[in-house]
Amino acid sequence: MTQAPHPPPPTGSAPPGHGDLAALAARHGLTVSGARPPLAAYVRLLWARRHFIAAFSTAKLTAQYSQARLGQVWQVMTPLLNAAVYYLIFGVLLGTRRGVPDYVPFLVTGVFVWTFTQSSILAGTRAISGNLGLVRALHFPRAALPISFCLQQLQQLLFSMCALVVILLAFGVPVAFSWALALPALALQFTFNAGVSMVMARMGARTPDIAQLMPFVLRTWMYVSGVMWSIDNLAGKHTGWPSWVLPVLQANPAAVYIDLMRFALIDSFGADRLPQHVWALAAGWALLAGAGGFVYFWKAEETYGRG
Numbered sequence: 001m002t003q004a005p006h007p008p009p010p011t012g013s014a015p016p017g018h019g020d021l022a023a024l025a026a027r028h029g030l031t032v033s034g035a036r037p038p039l040a041a042y043v044r045l046l047w048a049r050r051h052f053i054a055a056f057s058t059a060k061l062t063a064q065y066s067q068a069r070l071g072q073v074w075q076v077m078t079p080l081l082n083a084a085v086y087y088l089i090f091g092v093l094l095g096t097r098r099g100v101p102d103y104v105p106f107l108v109t110g111v112f113v114w115t116f117t118q119s120s121i122l123a124g125t126r127a128i129s130g131n132l133g134l135v136r137a138l139h140f141p142r143a144a145l146p147i148s149f150c151l152q153q154l155q156q157l158l159f160s161m162c163a164l165v166v167i168l169l170a171f172g173v174p175v176a177f178s179w180a181l182a183l184p185a186l187a188l189q190f191t192f193n194a195g196v197s198m199v200m201a202r203m204g205a206r207t208p209d210i211a212q213l214m215p216f217v218l219r220t221w222m223y224v225s226g227v228m229w230s231i232d233n234l235a236g237k238h239t240g241w242p243s244w245v246l247p248v249l250q251a252n253p254a255a256v257y258i259d260l261m262r263f264a265l266i267d268s269f270g271a272d273r274l275p276q277h278v279w280a281l282a283a284g285w286a287l288l289a290g291a292g293g294f295v296y297f298w299k300a301e302e303t304y305g306r307g
Contacts, residue, residue: 036301046141053144057152064152075156076163083111086228096229101268105168109265110227112164113258116157117193118218123149124197125214128205128304135305142304143297146197154190164265173266181264189257191286195293202297205304225254232273250275253285 037045061075087107090096097103127145128135135142161182169175204210231249234241249255260282262269275281 036298039295039298042141042143042298042301046143046147049140049144052140053148053151056144057148057155060149061152061155075159079112079115079160080108080163082115083108086111090228099233100230102171102173102266105164105171105173105266106230106262106269107228108164108167109262110258112157112160113189113261114222114225114227114254115160116153116189117196117254117257118222119156120150120153120193120197121200121218122211122214123153124194125200125204125211127197127201129208129211132305142201142301143198143294146201146297147194150190150194150197153193154186157186168265173268176267178264178267182261185257185260185264185282188260188282188286191290192253192257193289195286195289195291198293198297199289202300205300221252221254224249225252226258230273231255231259247275251281253281253289256281256285 036042064075087097087104091103091107097107100106124146127149128142131145135145200210200214226249231246234246234249250259256275256278259269259274260278263271263274263278
């Protein structure tokens with residue numbers, strides 16, 4: 001006896017629904033490609049890629065000036081030349097050096113510290129949009145990119161600090177135990193920079209034109225952050241200003257980290273020139289930007305490189 005063949009499926013039957021496909025994928029251990037992991041798991045994945053982050057940042061730093069004749073010397077020369085231009089325009093022509101002891105160390109410290117923040121944010125804005133080939137080719141936590149760019153700028157700042165120490169000694173600033181305070185100040189600033197860079201990386205991934213706007217935003221931010229002039233001197237020069245102007249300028253995160261570095265390195269920049277609760281301000285900005293920026297970036301993890 002022959003077995004009757006199975007009847008063909010009806011031609012008008014509906015395709016499997018979403019629930020059926022999800023159950024089929026779960027039964028065979030399949031997961032969504034590029035799905036966003038939970039926050040704790042994402043942190044563990046990022047920590048597991050720490051060696052990649054360090055190697056990537058070092059490679060980027062080495063390649064940055066590989067085509068220039070002076071090579072890595074430009075890591076120090078660029079902020080020094082900026083400081084020289086600012087000294088001529090602001091210190092000499094506009095007279096911002098009056099009333100500021102040790103103005104050259106004051107200016108150079110401000111320029112170096114500000115350049116760290118500025119370069120980190122600019123690099124972070126292009127971290128995803130400028131590395132789409134890497135993002136689409138490899139599976140890794142995307143936060144590794146803006147963090148590695150911030151680490152690259154930190155390494156560049158440490159090179160520049162060697163020149164800063166020479167300038168401080170040349171202008172008679174003595175070595176002091178307070179120089180050790182530069183380490184926690186830099187750690188807090190790095191956390192702040194990384195958080196803002198991750199915010200800008202997500203925004204830049206969706207709207208690449210933001211990268212063209214950021215230089216103008218950062219230039220405005222620099223002018224109100226006391227890089228070339230003393231915020232503290234405003235209290236005596238502009239008594240007619242509203243009372244809230246000076247505290248707002250002093251609480252500006254860029255100004256907070258610049259003032260902390262000046263306080264650590266320059267003996268004439270005393271505690272009386274710092275805003276109240278300056279370390280709490282620095283830690284608060286670092287926590288707000290670092291944690292907030294990380295969560296904000298993580299929420300869009302599965303969208304990077306798509307479309």
